[in-house]
Amino acid sequence: MENLKKDVTSDVCIVGAGPAGMLLGLLLAKQGLKVVVLEQNSDFHRTYRGEITQPRFVQLMKQLNLLDYIESHDHVKIPEVTVFHQDKEIMNLKFDTLIEGESYCARLTQPTLLAALLEKAKKYPNFTLLFNTKVKDLLQEGDKTVGVSAQAKQGDQINFMKDEIFEGELAVNAAVTVGVDGRNSTIERLGNFELDLEYYDNDLLWFSFEKPDSWDYNIYHFYFQKNYNYLFLPKLGGYIQCGVSLTKGEYQNIRRAGIEAFKEKITQDLPVLSTHFEGVQDFKEFVLLQCRMRYVREWAKEGILLIGDGAHCVTPWGAVGSTLAMGTAVIAADVIYKGFQTNNLSLETLKQVQRRRHEEVKLIQGLQLTLEKFLTRDPVKKELAPLIFNLANKMPDIIKTYKNLFTREKPLDIDEVFIFEDDMVENRQPSIVV
Numbered sequence: 172m173e174n175l176k177k178d179v180t181s182d183v184c185i186v187g188a189g190p191a192g193m194l195l196g197l198l199l200a201k202q203g204l205k206v207v208v209l210e211q212n213s214d215f216h217r218t219y220r221g222e223i224t225q226p227r228f229v230q231l232m233k234q235l236n237l238l239d240y241i242e243s244h245d246h247v248k249i250p251e252v253t254v255f256h257q258d259k260e261i262m263n264l265k266f267d268t269l270i271e272g273e274s275y276c277a278r279l280t281q282p283t284l285l286a287a288l289l290e291k292a293k294k295y296p297n298f299t300l301l302f303n304t305k306v307k308d309l310l311q312e313g314d315k316t317v318g319v320s321a322q323a324k325q326g327d328q329i330n331f332m333k334d335e336i337f338e339g340e341l342a343v344n345a346a347v348t349v350g351v352d353g354r355n356s357t358i359e360r361l362g363n364f365e366l367d368l369e370y371y372d373n374d375l376l377w378f379s380f381e382k383p384d385s386w387d388y389n390i391y392h393f394y395f396q397k398n399y400n401y402l403f404l405p406k407l408g409g410y411i412q413c414g415v416s417l418t419k420g421e422y423q424n425i426r427r428a429g430i431e432a433f434k435e436k437i438t439q440d441l442p443v444l445s446t447h448f449e450g451v452q453d454f455k456e457f458v459l460l461q462c463r464m465r466y467v468r469e470w471a472k473e474g475i476l477l478i479g480d481g482a483h484c485v486t487p488w489g490a491v492g493s494t495l496a497m498g499t500a501v502i503a504a505d506v507i508y509k510g511f512q513t514n515n516l517s518l519e520t521l522k523q524v525q526r527r528r529h530e531e532v533k534l535i536q537g538l539q540l541t542l543e544k545f546l547t548r549d550p551v552k553k554e555l556a557p558l559i560f561n562l563a564n565k566m567p568d569i570i571k572t573y574k575n576l577f578t579r580e581k582p583l584d585i586d587e588v589f590i591f592e593d594d595m596v597e598n599r600q601p602s603i604v605v
């Protein structure tokens with residue numbers, strides 16, 4: 172078949188339709204910019220990713236006046252976390268004790284969140300999303316990036332060339348290209364961005380099981396047991412999702428020893444799971460998440476910016492990745508919008524995103540590195556961890572750590588044009604006409 176070629180011109184080309192890419196696209200489209208989002212997958216389906224949102228997410232959505240809208244979609248609120256050591260409760264933290272006002276984590280699946288953002292965004296005709304479109308290269312003019320080239324296969328094409336489906340090679344020209352393509356970012360590689368930090372020492376092994384009758388569904392649990400440490404999160408539909416904390420490489424040894432040995436260790440730690448494991452014959456239901464932390468040294472180059480996991484991937488501790496990525500998307504929207512308004516999209520302008528996000532990202536990464544040491548790696552500190560949790564409710568420094576991990580002290584400093592009105596978007600006039 173002939174490989175068709177097409178050129179598209181946009182203000183901003185966004186590579187990746189994860190939480191950060193979709194929120195950035197929505198906010199910029201709301202301001203009237205012509206936005207093209209390219210996503211390599213054919214839909215938003217994700218297995219075991221970004222399912223938990225935090226009080227920090229609630230704060231962000233409240234600030235944008237999107238909370239009620241997002242919460243009109245399927246979700247489960249989780250108002251507290253409880254930590255157990257060998258079945259004995261050693262700590263309970265109610266999220267609403269950390270900040271004023273209602274505060275909770277929520278189980279909100281990534282497909283649900285992304286579909287909700289798309290629902291809002293597609294009302295703007297200047298917003299385009301192409302699924303099944305994989306970015307292959309950057310378009311360059313000298314040292315400046317002026318867009319991307321991508322291969323589009325048949326798939327949903329939101330607001331793109333009415334009624335016509337394009338399949339072939341696509342060149343998207345843009346004043347700004349934003350790489351929001353996740354922890355294995357192609358844009359990071361193509362743009363020769365350098366890493367400042369790369370840390371990987373632990374894994375989480377995920378599986379899900381039907382909620383036992385004795386289980387409190389609305390609580391997020393940690394268990395320090397004899398063989399392993401476990402994280403339990405309520406999942407939609409009456410299920411519990413469990414993450415078994417492992418050291419890097421430990422899973423290969425577990426697989427070598429066989430499923431029966433693994434089942435025995437888990438059920439020894441948690442007899443309540445015996446019924447679930449009766450039916451488990453192999454490792455098929457387990458999904459391994461490598462707990463990687465990364466930080467790109469400089470997020471911007473001429474014409475191009477990295478944000479979200481592509482710029483600052485965090486580990487799963489505290490379930491903060493999506494919220495942090497979306498926070499950066501909001502700041503990126505503010506910087507890019509003002510850059511268009513003042514006709515200044517220079518490297519110095521794009522660099523403001525990192526300057527404005529560095530502190531929060533580094534705070535979270537620092538807290539996670541400390542937590543990792545206590546929760547998994549160092550055998551001596553691991554023994555101390557239950558004691559620390561036990562004292563946690565009484566020690567202001569530890570409470571402050573939770574507060575920093577789960578909440579943001581101040582709202583993000585953004586232009587109020589990004590705050591959504593309660594009415595539907597169709598009636599609003601874009602504030603930039605392109």
Ligand SMILES: Cc1cc2nc3c(=O)[nH]c(=O)nc-3n(C[C@H](O)[C@H](O)[C@H](O)COP(=O)(O)OP(=O)(O)OC[C@H]3O[C@@H](n4cnc5c(N)ncnc54)[C@H](O)[C@@H]3O)c2cc1C
Nearest residue numbers: 187189190191211221222223306352353479480490492493
């Ligand atoms: C197993 C797992 C569990 C997690 N659990 C949580 C949790 O409970 N809470 C939480 O807050 N965070 C969690 N995270 C982290 C969270 O998912 C990420 O921090 C968040 O999704 C980052 O958002 P993003 O938009 O930056 O990138 P991503 O969500 O990774 O999105 C990047 C998108 O770019 C697309 N893409 C990549 N390359 C290309 C290309 N070349 N062309 C076109 N498209 C491309 C990808 O398909 C993807 O859709 C988890 C992560 C994993 C892996």
